[in-house]
Amino acid sequence: MPMLVSKHIAMLIEDCIKQSHIHVTRLYPAQAVLEIAGGAACFSGTDSFLTQVIGWGFATERDRFGDEITSIEQFYRHQGNPQVDIELCPLVSHWLPLQLGKRGYRLTEMNTISIFDLRQQAIQRPDNTPCLIRPVQRSDLGAWARVVAHGFNCLDAEEHFYHYACAPNVTAFAAWVDNNLVAGGTIAIHNGIADLGVTSTLPLYRGKGVQKALLTSRLHFAKEQGVWLAAVTTAPGSVSELNCQKVGFHCAYTRVKLTLSLE
Template sequence: MLVSKHTAVLIENCIKQTHINVTCSYPAQAVLNISGGAACFSGTDSFLTQVIGWGFATERAQFGDDIAAIEQFYRQQGNPQVDIELCPLVPDWLPLQLGKRGYRLTEMNTVSIIDLRQQEGQWHSNTTSCLIRPVEKSELSAWARVVAHGFNCLEAEEHFYHYASAANVTAFAALVDNNLVAGGTIAIHDGIGDLGVTSTLPLYRGKGLQKALLLNRLQFAKEQGAKLAAVTTAPGSVSELNCQKTGFHCAYTRVKLTLGLE
C-alpha cells in the first residue's frame, strides 16, 4: 500500500485530535492550534505534552513565526522543553531549520498501518485462556493502574486514566480468571484507528495477550467503519514484530525533536 502525504496527514490528524481531546480533560491544560498542528500541554510530566501534526501546512515564510509561537507557548506553561513529533513527509527544509535552531533528535518510532478494507471476515485469536472486551467506565481506574504497572511506570497512571477516558477513545482489557492483567486502547477519528497504550503485567507476558488485544481492537475498528488502523512502536521491538505478524507494515518513521528552554 502506497503511503502518500494525504494518508500520513490523516494518521497524524487522528493522533493530534486524540491528544487534544485528552489534554482538554485535565484541570490545568492548554492547547495551541497552529498551522494544522497542535501544541498540547497537560503537565510537565505528561507524555502528551508535545507538538503533534505540525509541519504539513507550514510555509517556509511562516516558519519563524510558528516556531516562536510554539516555544513561547511552552514557556508560558512553565514547561522546561519543547518536544515536536515530526512526520518525515513534512517539507524537507523544516527539520533542517529546527536543527539550526538547536533542536536535537531524542526519539524515533515506527508508524505502521494496516488496510482494514482488505481484510475479509473477522480477526480471530487462538488464545482461549483470556477474555478480551471493552472496559466499563467504572473499571477505568483499575485499568489505568494495571497498564501503568505493565509499563513499570506507576507515575503515569493518572495520564493513562485521562487518555482512556477521552472522547473517541475505547480502552480494552484482557482478563484471565476474571482478573484484569493487560490493556490497550484504540482512538478513532475520520476513518483512522490509532492503537496505543498497550501493556501486560509481567507475570502474564508470553501468553498471547498482546496479540489478542491487537486483533480485538482491529475488529472493533472495522466494525466502527475505520478504513485504516495505525500503531506506533519502538523500532525492532516485540510490539513491532507482533504488529507485522498481524499484517501491519511500516508507513514511516516519526522522529521527536527536542529543545531545552532556558
C-alpha cells in the first residue's frame, strides 16, 4: 500500500528542498536569504532557478499573511529581482493561494512531487545497461555540470548546476558509457529525507535505461545513508515522471509556482 501523504509528510519534503536551496544560495557571491514562517525566500541572481520562495505557507496564519507576504515582496524588490516566485505546496491552508491570487499572483508552473518509501519498498535491480553509475569526484564537477546543462538544453544554467552540486549534504552522481560522462543527477539529504534532482541525459543516450539506473543508484545510496523517504520533482506527464513511476515512485502531490511581477 502506498504511503499516506499527510501535511506533516509534505512539510518534511518541502523542508528538505528548502534546506538545499539555502545551502546552495549561500555559495553565491551575491546572495540573500530571508527565512520566514518556516519557509525561505532565496536570491542567488535574477537568472537563477533557485531564486524563489520554498517551504513557506504551512505555518502562516490569516492574521500574519499580510505582513509575511509584504516582507517577501520587499525582500525581492530590495534585491532588484523583477518578480516573486513562490513554490506552494497544496497542503497549506486552502485560503492562502486564494489570497495570493487577490494580490495578483498567477499560476506559472506545476510540478509533480513523487515519493519512495525506503522502509517499505524494495529497490528494483537496474536493467542491464551499458553505463557505470557512481558519485562524482570534486575534480569532475565542472564536466558534470556541463553535461547536465546540455541534457536540459539550458547551457546558461551550467554555473547554477555546479553550485548546487557543491552544496553541503548534496552528492552528484553521473553515468559513464565507454568512459564518457553522458548523464547526471543529484541527491540532497536532510533529516532522513532525500531529494533527487538535477537529472538529465545527453540526447544520444536517452531511451537506454540510463535515467532509471541513476534513480536506483541514488536510492541505494540514500538507504545506505539511513534515509527513510526519497522525493523527486518532475514535470507532470514527462518521460522523467514515467521513469520515476517505473522504479516505484508514486505521486504525493502537485506543487504549483505562483508568480507576481514587480515591474
